Amino acid sequence: MEITSKRKRSGDIFLRTAIAAAVASTFTSGLARAQEEKKEEATKLETIEVTGSRLTRAAVEGALPVSTITRQDIETSGFTSVGELLRNTVFNSVGAFRAQSGSSAQSLVAVDLRGLGTERTLVLIDGRRAPKAPFAPTAQDLNAVPLAAVERIEILKDGASAVYGSDAIGGVINIITRKDFQGVEIAYQVQGTERKGGDVEQGSVTIGMNSQRGNLVIGASYFKRDIIFARDAILAERGASFFSNNLIYGVDTNGDGELQNSEYVYAPVPGGCPNSDPAFYLTPSGLCGYDFNLVAADEAETGNQGLFARGIYHISDTWDVTVNASINRAKSFGRYAPSLNDLPLTIPLDNPFLDRAALRDADGNTFTDDQLLTPIYLYHRFASLGNRDTTTDANVYDLTGIFSGSLFGFADANVGARYNEYKYYEFGRFFLARPVAQSILDDGSYDFRDPNATPEAAAAAKTTTARESTWVTREAFADVQFPMFTLPGGQAKLLVGWEYREEDYSDLYDAQSEAGNVGGSAGNSAGLDRRVRAYFGEALFPILSNLEVTAALRHDRYSDYGNDTSPKIGLRYQPWDPLTLRASYGQGFRAPTLDFLSQKPAFSAEPITNDQPTCEFFGFNWDATTNTCRNAQGRTQQIQITATQIANPDLGSEQSDQYSVGFAWDVTSWFDFSLDYYNIKIEDRIDTFSPEEILDALRVGDSVPSAFIVERGGRTPDDPLYNPNARITNLVFGFANTGKLDTSGLDFEGNLRFNLGDWGNLNAQARYVHILEYKLDNGRDIIGDPANPEYRAMTSALWKVWDLAVGWNMNVIGKQAQAVGVNSAGDVVRTGRIGTYITHDMQLSYSAPWNAEITVGAINVFGKEPSGKSAFDGRDYNFYLYDQYGTQPYIRYTQRF
Numbered sequence: 001m002e003i004t005s006k007r008k009r010s011g012d013i014f015l016r017t018a019i020a021a022a023v024a025s026t027f028t029s030g031l032a033r034a035q036e037e038k039k040e041e042a043t044k045l046e047t048i049e050v051t052g053s054r055l056t057r058a059a060v061e062g063a064l065p066v067s068t069i070t071r072q073d074i075e076t077s078g079f080t081s082v083g084e085l086l087r088n089t090v091f092n093s094v095g096a097f098r099a100q101s102g103s104s105a106q107s108l109v110a111v112d113l114r115g116l117g118t119e120r121t122l123v124l125i126d127g128r129r130a131p132k133a134p135f136a137p138t139a140q141d142l143n144a145v146p147l148a149a150v151e152r153i154e155i156l157k158d159g160a161s162a163v164y165g166s167d168a169i170g171g172v173i174n175i176i177t178r179k180d181f182q183g184v185e186i187a188y189q190v191q192g193t194e195r196k197g198g199d200v201e202q203g204s205v206t207i208g209m210n211s212q213r214g215n216l217v218i219g220a221s222y223f224k225r226d227i228i229f230a231r232d233a234i235l236a237e238r239g240a241s242f243f244s245n246n247l248i249y250g251v252d253t254n255g256d257g258e259l260q261n262s263e264y265v266y267a268p269v270p271g272g273c274p275n276s277d278p279a280f281y282l283t284p285s286g287l288c289g290y291d292f293n294l295v296a297a298d299e300a301e302t303g304n305q306g307l308f309a310r311g312i313y314h315i316s317d318t319w320d321v322t323v324n325a326s327i328n329r330a331k332s333f334g335r336y337a338p339s340l341n342d343l344p345l346t347i348p349l350d351n352p353f354l355d356r357a358a359l360r361d362a363d364g365n366t367f368t369d370d371q372l373l374t375p376i377y378l379y380h381r382f383a384s385l386g387n388r389d390t391t392t393d394a395n396v397y398d399l400t401g402i403f404s405g406s407l408f409g410f411a412d413a414n415v416g417a418r419y420n421e422y423k424y425y426e427f428g429r430f431f432l433a434r435p436v437a438q439s440i441l442d443d444g445s446y447d448f449r450d451p452n453a454t455p456e457a458a459a460a461a462k463t464t465t466a467r468e469s470t471w472v473t474r475e476a477f478a479d480v481q482f483p484m485f486t487l488p489g490g491q492a493k494l495l496v497g498w499e500y501r502e503e504d505y506s507d508l509y510d511a512q513s514e515a516g517n518v519g520g521s522a523g524n525s526a527g528l529d530r531r532v533r534a535y536f537g538e539a540l541f542p543i544l545s546n547l548e549v550t551a552a553l554r555h556d557r558y559s560d561y562g563n564d565t566s567p568k569i570g571l572r573y574q575p576w577d578p579l580t581l582r583a584s585y586g587q588g589f590r591a592p593t594l595d596f597l598s599q600k601p602a603f604s605a606e607p608i609t610n611d612q613p614t615c616e617f618f619g620f621n622w623d624a625t626t627n628t629c630r631n632a633q634g635r636t637q638q639i640q641i642t643a644t645q646i647a648n649p650d651l652g653s654e655q656s657d658q659y660s661v662g663f664a665w666d667v668t669s670w671f672d673f674s675l676d677y678y679n680i681k682i683e684d685r686i687d688t689f690s691p692e693e694i695l696d697a698l699r700v701g702d703s704v705p706s707a708f709i710v711e712r713g714g715r716t717p718d719d720p721l722y723n724p725n726a727r728i729t730n731l732v733f734g735f736a737n738t739g740k741l742d743t744s745g746l747d748f749e750g751n752l753r754f755n756l757g758d759w760g761n762l763n764a765q766a767r768y769v770h771i772l773e774y775k776l777d778n779g780r781d782i783i784g785d786p787a788n789p790e791y792r793a794m795t796s797a798l799w800k801v802w803d804l805a806v807g808w809n810m811n812v813i814g815k816q817a818q819a820v821g822v823n824s825a826g827d828v829v830r831t832g833r834i835g836t837y838i839t840h841d842m843q844l845s846y847s848a849p850w851n852a853e854i855t856v857g858a859i860n861v862f863g864k865e866p867s868g869k870s871a872f873d874g875r876d877y878n879f880y881l882y883d884q885y886g887t888q889p890y891i892r893y894t895q896r897f
Helices: 009-027 030-034 070-079 083-085 434-442 453-459 593-599 613-619 690-701
Strands: 047-049 054-058 066-069 121-125 148-158 171-177 183-192 200-211 215-225 245-251 264-268 281-282 288-290 297-299 301-314 320-336 345-347 372-380 388-407 411-433 460-487 489-509 526-544 547-558 564-575 579-590 602-609 621-623 628-630 639-646 652-667 670-683 686-688 710-712 730-735 735-737 740-755 761-776 791-801 803-815 817-822 829-830 837-848 852-859 888-897
Touching: 070 083, 070 148, 070 791, 070 803, 083 148, 215 628, 245 288, 245 489, 281 837, 297 320, 411 434, 460 526, 489 593, 526 593, 602 690, 613 628, 613 639, 690 730
Parallel strands: 121 171, 639 730
Antiparallel strands: 047 054, 066 148, 148 171, 183 200, 183 888, 200 215, 215 301, 245 264, 245 372, 281 288, 301 320, 320 388, 345 372, 388 411, 411 460, 460 489, 489 526, 526 547, 547 564, 564 579, 579 652, 602 639, 621 628, 652 670, 670 740, 686 735, 710 730, 740 761, 761 791, 791 803, 803 837, 817 829, 837 852, 852 888
16 A cells, blocks of 8 residues: 655645736736726626536525524624534534544534534535645544634535535535625634533634625634643542552462463463552552553643635636635643553563462462463553653645636636645653563563652653644636526526646654554555546536426546436426425435545454443443443443454445425515424445444344454354453454445524614524434434434524623534443343423623623533533543533624724
8 A cells, every 4th residue: 555645746736837827817917907997887687606606696585505604693602613613503403523532633613414424424614625634634624714704604515426526425514705895804812611621712813805706814813721630620530550560470279381361361460550650550450550541631632723804806706816825833831641561561471560470360370380371461650651642733725716707798707716725733641562562571670560669661662643634625626607598487506517626645653653662553565656636517507496406417437436416406496476486306426435445454442331241340230131341330331442443445435315394484574494304324334333333233143344353262153162241352343435425404593673662673593404214224322322313403592782782502412322232032122211301591682882792601501511421432422422521601702993
């Protein structure tokens, strides 16, 4: 597999030259000259381009369900980043990944439409793909977009591969940056939490200049959220790691010279637990445990700094040029517990710190020297090295130039180019050089009984890790739209276009990490280049004045795996003016991401809570009703296991079929609402089988790919001595094209607008997403299972009176089961209940006479906290759906000139 970071210089020159020409034409003298020109403006019928279509059309309710988050909605929400804003909308149905310490993607914030995964949600910026995060290529990083640059966000709740290509199965989020802004706006906000840590600071400056010939908006912003340590986190429990100070050795009790599973002994290092570090402790089983939550961070410190500019210049009466440019820097800091050796080290029999007399057989009896068989394995925490600290630094550069205008007086054309580069650096300190650690055990210079007893010897095993990841996208694109013929409802239109995209991906780890010589580190290098050519067409047929049909077709050619063709058809019908009926049908696809195709096998310390032998091995209690490991207090207990993640170079694309039907009704001048039903079917699903998912599937008898192996007691299932009741010592997991996914649901949106006369204006809105069904491989419906709420809802109201504005938001996450188990009859049953989760946000703003706005408010004003019953994916609560911040009071000052 080729690991590469090469650049296509010829392509760079082509794109940069094209964009430079656009910039030069726009701003060298255009705006200054425009002040002198006095031309009469032509009156035009205003048309818009709606997310989900490249055709421009009159601003009417269309055939596609699109929801809009306005700039007013953004400011009323209280959120300070695009990621937090979108994660807390109803469209993020089952939650999504967010910044966390202890992850190889500790700075990432993503969004997930329909619960289909971030990889099936396409994020656009001004209609072009948002940058991929090279450290997690299945997602587009919302941290790379400064909130100050956003004018509005349009959310298409329908598949759109026929328009945009891959990844748009669950829907499309189009982040539209500010334009037509004039003046200067300076904003600053500070925000707290109920937790120790997690405080937020955010500021921005935006400048807009308008003229008869164009508009220029430039700005700068920054955002910072403080770290939260695991010991201060909500529902924090003592962590349990077998990589503490334990031995595994064999005692040949029957004298046959071989070891059976029953002859292996698991025991703490004699005299080595507890020791000088309070994080070490004896578990109920008598083994040595390590409380990693005592020193590690739960949520990483994150920050973003950005510069952005968008300019539109009217070259002539018929041609414009638009230039978008941005530079963003995202940083994070995470802390993990001190290094562990991941794979067992061995202790020689002549090691001066090995007390052989203290060793016993499995029954606690002493034995003769010839009964102790080597090797003696050590599972150890090198606490004297200090906590592992990881710092990330990502730089994102984006430059786009587009010429738009009229051809021959009857056709509209767009021609453009784009260059985007996402450069990511990660540095880790105080990790373990495993070969050196083995050498200091072999020569007896390191006292493994107490990690702090021989710090000089331990220091020799200290190492630094490095990772450099790059995602470069180069695009060229063009489309032309023209009328075809006249129908009873108006002019039929056709748009045809072409796109070419180069994606160069590399994710390079340092040589020692690649070789597996670093303890306490996970991941391995990957890299691949991809070329995509796409041809597309879209047509509008106004059959009658109240009936129109749209059709779209797109063909994508990928250099690595093959081709995909995506059709779509839409219908819009108005039986009378206030009511719009709409429907659509389309097919889509998701291309396999480059990391899935190219990543080398990578070690990972994965948390599990659902394996009985591993749970009981550590002396915890197994809850057979919920198939969950519990501690002495009855809370869910996570245990880290050794796992290996593998790639699959033979992956193909996923395929989807989907349709939607719905209506929008303007009931009165002050009330309207819409209701839409969607149905999505995915085949050849690219599935990431996590260790917990593999264990759940095996427990209920579901199949998993043969490459995914659960090793127990150091043996694989094909080993005659394999013991299914032994603890997990390694679990291989990864990706595959397998199975189907079926889901359906309802989207509701209602809007109220009241003019209260002298008492101002009141606007209110309600949004509700209800998932009716979610099935994998024609199995049972998992809606209502843990982490799969049936619905999400929000209501908001904004009352503006005199110089005051009062805002209120209510957010609702539906109930779920606490756990899924199997009863005595073998039927899958849900047990326990996680109640409906409701939070309230409130805000008060005052418009001062000096053209300023002072805002005070609180997110989650009543301090609602997630339930411990929602524990999921190795955490004490569902980290994807909820947060632990409690009440988040904030104050914001905005000055306009």
